[in-house]
Amino acid sequence: MFVILVYDVNQKRVARVLKTARKYLYWVQNSVLEGEISDANFVKLKTEISKKINKNEDSVIFYTFRTTRYSKREIIGIKKGGDENIL
Template identity: 65%
Template sequence: MSMYIVYDFEKKRVAKALKIARKYLYWVQNSVFEGEISEANYVKLKMELENIMDPDVDSVVFYTFRTQKYSKREEMGLRKGGEENIL
């Protein structure tokens, strides 16, 4: 499946969230990731982020799509992330 995630973690946990997300998806911008992910890895990603987050302060939004066939992606300005190798 295709996925986008956006997160907002408190400063002391944001580096951990970044490291976890980069294991599964491509970094696009600060706290934004995209890519293809299996159901099993989606479960792992959610579990790992849940383990480090404080639900009273931090948040994560997951956007999942069966396919990118009907989607369009457009960029403007500075490219911050990319499709470098996933860790």
């Protein structure tokens, strides 16, 4: 499946959330990651993120798509992030 992850977390937790998410997805812009992920790894990602955030202060949204066949991605301006999963 293809996943877009968007997060808004307290500054104290941003680095931990980003580091965790980058194990599974590609960082594309501030607070946004995306990529192909297996069902099992998606479950792992959600579990790990849940342990890193404060559910009373933070927000994480996952958009899931079965396929990217009918999607299109356009960038206007500078390209942030990259296609590497390397920290």
